[in-house]
Each structure stands twice: as C-alpha cells, then as structure tokens.
Amino acid sequence: MSMTDQTTTAPSARKKIDPNLVRKRARMIISHGLVLLLVFIMVMPLIYMVMMSFKTATEISQDPLGLPGSLYLDNYIRALSSMGYVRSVINSLGITISVIVLVVLIGSLAAYPLARIESRTSRIIVMIMALGLATPNFVTITPIYVIFRDLGLLDTYLGIVLAFTALKLPLAVFFYTGFIAALPREMEEAARLDGCSNLQIFWYVIRPLLTPVTATLALFVMLMVWNDFTYPLLLLTDKDKFTVMIAVYRFVGATGIDPTMLFPAAVLGSLPLLALFIVFQRRIVGGATAGAVK
C-alpha cells in the first residue's frame, strides 16, 4: 500500500509560488479537515461516554454537555465496589481461553481433511458448516435451553463454553480450510514417506504453521465472549458466573439507569477490549474483512 498522495507530488524546487498549487493545497487541507470533523462526530458518543463517567451527579444535571470540572473518580470507585467487576473479568477470561482452545483444536483438525481431499464427502461437511454459520441463534435457542436444562448444564461454565464453541466453530473451520488449502503439500508427503501417521503429520507438520489464523480467531473469540449478550443472558443466572457484559447489564439495570453508575460501568466494560483493539487494530479489521470477502 502506498502512502503517497497524488496531489502532494509538487516540484519543490520552484521559486515562484504557483497560485493553482496553492488553491489545490488549500482545498486538500479543507477537505481533509471536513472529513476528520465528520469522523470526530461519529465517535462523539464514545467521547461523551468517557466524559460523563467523570462527572458528579450535579454536573450531569446542570451542565449535561460540559467537560467534567475535575477528574472525579468516586463514580468509578462506587461502580467497581458493587458491580462484581473483577469477578466478571476473571470469568470472561477463563471462558475465552477455554473456548479458544476448543475452537482451535476442533476447528483446525476438521479443516485438514476438508482442505486436502476434494470429494462429495468434503462438500457435504462444508455444507453442514455453512448451515451452522447461517443459522440465527434464535432458531436454536429454545432447544438448547431445554437440552441444557435436562443435562444440568444451565448456569455452568461448561455449558456456556460449549455454547460459545459451537457458535464460533463453523467460522474456524472455514478460516483454517482456506489457509491449509494454500499450504504446499511437499512436507506432508515427505513425512508420510517417513512413516508418519495422519495425526502425527497434522500435529508436527501442519499445526505449527497455523499461528496466523489462530491469532485472528483468538481475537474473534475474545470479542464474542466479551460482548455477546444473548447466550449469557439466557444461560447464566448465578451472579458469580456472569461475564463482563451481563455484569454491566444487570448492574446498570438495577440502578435504574443512574448516569453516575451507567457511564463508569460502560467504560469499565469496554476498557479491556478497547486496549486490545488499539494494539491489534489492523489484525481485527483485516481479519473481519478477509472473513467477509471469502
């Protein structure tokens, strides 16, 4: 990707200033400024959220749009002490890691034959995966609730981990299949001649090459576990097992949408992911669009 702009390739050696060039430059600065202003307006609600979280109750009611008078932290202290934040972060992390391990293992394993064998069997399995990708979770939520209840999986970590794993597995299979199909086959064939079993080939030859896909998938799973609302809302009722967003949802709901609690809770809920996004911005945006274009 080239970072040069056609309009800036001006011969700098010229002494006399070309009025045309000045006009062009001015137009460029103004248009860029306008677009940046537009982008700023788009992120305003998020800036508003952060600003509000530092305001006292009087500031919120008397000067709803103004900047906070000082870095007032009491809202955060009160929210932190009563929303079970730390516990919910630990829950979300534990669930995330479990789901990543399962999705990566099961997904990459299934993708290997699908990428290497072209047959009707492969096509049928890919179709089943596509069905999983296209089915809205509201179509399956009633039976999953009933099955979980009958198996005693409601309100358990195991249940929510399995539900999330199923939700992201089809995507993982597609990601890995595309990636493995593009890998050269020579190493596998050499390993097979040396007498390696399929499982050994997968584990020692294929698996070490999958890191880029695994990293993208791990980010996706993290985003989903952190943000998904429907499954934990319906499958978890024990406060000690809440994920971050359900903790935020229940907490803000219980305060009757009190702004001095709502905004710090919203910021706390978003903070870990925003940090992740700032670090991995390119991979997240790139991964999302690559997945979409396929």
Add this chain to the structure above:
Amino acid sequence: MRAKNSLYLFTVPALIVLAVFFVYPIYLTFDMSLTNFKGIGEAKDVGWRNYERIFTRSRYVDAVKITLIYTVLVVVLQNISALFFAAILHRMPLIRNFSRAALYTPAMMSFVVIGYVWQFLYSPINGGINVALRDLGLESFALNWLGDPNLALFAVAFVQIWMFTGFTAAIYLAGFAGLPSELEEAAILEGASSWQRFRYIEIPLLRPSITVAVMLTTIGTLRTFELPFILTRGGPDGATRVLSIEIIDNLFGQYKFGFASALSIVMLVLVLTVAFIQNKVLRDAEKVT
C-alpha cells in the same frame, strides 16, 4: 485411499458439535413448534395451530413487518453511509487508516454498552441529543425519541447504523484497495471528476463487495435483538417489537416453548428466503455489468 478415508475421522469432533448445537436443535425446534410444550410436563400435539395463530393475529404479523422494515432501513442506510465513507477515505490516504479504525470502534463494543449510552443520549430531558438541540436553538426538534411510537423504530435503527457503518466501510475499503489503479489513473488523466469515477468506474467494479456487505448486513439485521431489547424492550406500544424479542418474550416471559419454536421457524424461513432471493438478485446484477 484408506489413509484418505481415515483422515475424515478428524472431522468427527466438529460434526458432533454441529449435530448437537445446530442439526438436532433445528429438528427439535420444528418438532416442538407443532406442540403446546410449556417447558415442563407433557407436550400435546396441536398440529399447525401455532403457525395459524402467527399468521392470523395482527400482533405477530406486525412483528414480522417491523423486522422487515427495520432490516430494509438499516441495510440501505448503513451501506450508503459506509460506501460514502469508504469512497472518501479511498481518496485520502493520509487519514485513511486512522479514520477507518476510529469508525470501526463502535462495532467493536458491546450492544449492552452502546445500548445504555444511547438510551441516555436519547432521554428527553437531559439526554445529550436534546440538550445539544436546545443549545443550538432547535427546541422544536428535541423530541421524545424512544418514547414516541412513530419515532422509536427509526431511533433504534439509527443506533445500529451508526454502530456498524465502520464495519461495513472496512469491507468496502478492502474492495476499493483491490481496484486496478491504472484504470483510475487513466480516468483522472481524462479529466473525470471524482463523482464520475465513483459512479462509472468504482461502483460497477465494487459489485462483489456490495453483494457481500449487503448480505452480511441483512442476515445480521433480520436476527436483531440486543438494541431493541435494551433501548425499548419492544415498546413503546409494540413499535419496536421485532421477531427476536417476541421469541424471547414467549420463551422466558410466558414459557410458551411450543409457540416460541414456531416463531423461530418463521425466522429461519424468513432468513433463508431473504438470503436466497438476495443472493440471486445481487449475483445477477454482478453479471450484467
């Protein structure tokens, strides 16, 4: 050959997960939809009566209508605004990456956070929007956004469009990056205006990206639940009661598992039909140009 067939064993764990979480539940949903199952006890067979009820009571027909109106609104406006931002940022490499990340940020956040923040922004007295409107002297535009049945659906749709414009714009930007640069350079040399390049070169070449973006938005929006649930709970007066809210209401509010299942099947048929038609229409449009 034997080695090849035994390789399929690797797909067994994935197929078990798919069977338990998709294939069997879809079958079970259909099965339950023909009963009056209440979550516990015996389920009595009621034939197609649940479906009859859905299509004869205006409440459920309205839920389907609201879901469709909401989807059309979001899909059309979100794709237009995303295409607008992508086309502009494509022409401004200096601020492209920064703006793309900034616009994408809301899509990264949770519906819970976005829903609550906007609920407060929309609140009639000291919500950010009405305060700003009054400060600008536009008192008469300071409305009861989520409380007025004529406005609520649009207010909720606006939040969804705002939230995912950056996501869709990122898809379009990837499409723009794949355009042949010679063609654009030639057009610039020929004196084509920015709009002409957009209309006659970029739009036709972006057809595949448009197909993908429109279909993704549509499938995602037809199943929409979180924003109407958090912002309005389906109210006021049922104005934002989309199909998914109706399902959850019947399931966990009234324990009508059989009826909720019938609604789920209606949603599945709706999603598959729309996806099928859209795929056909959009792919045909790709071929024409």
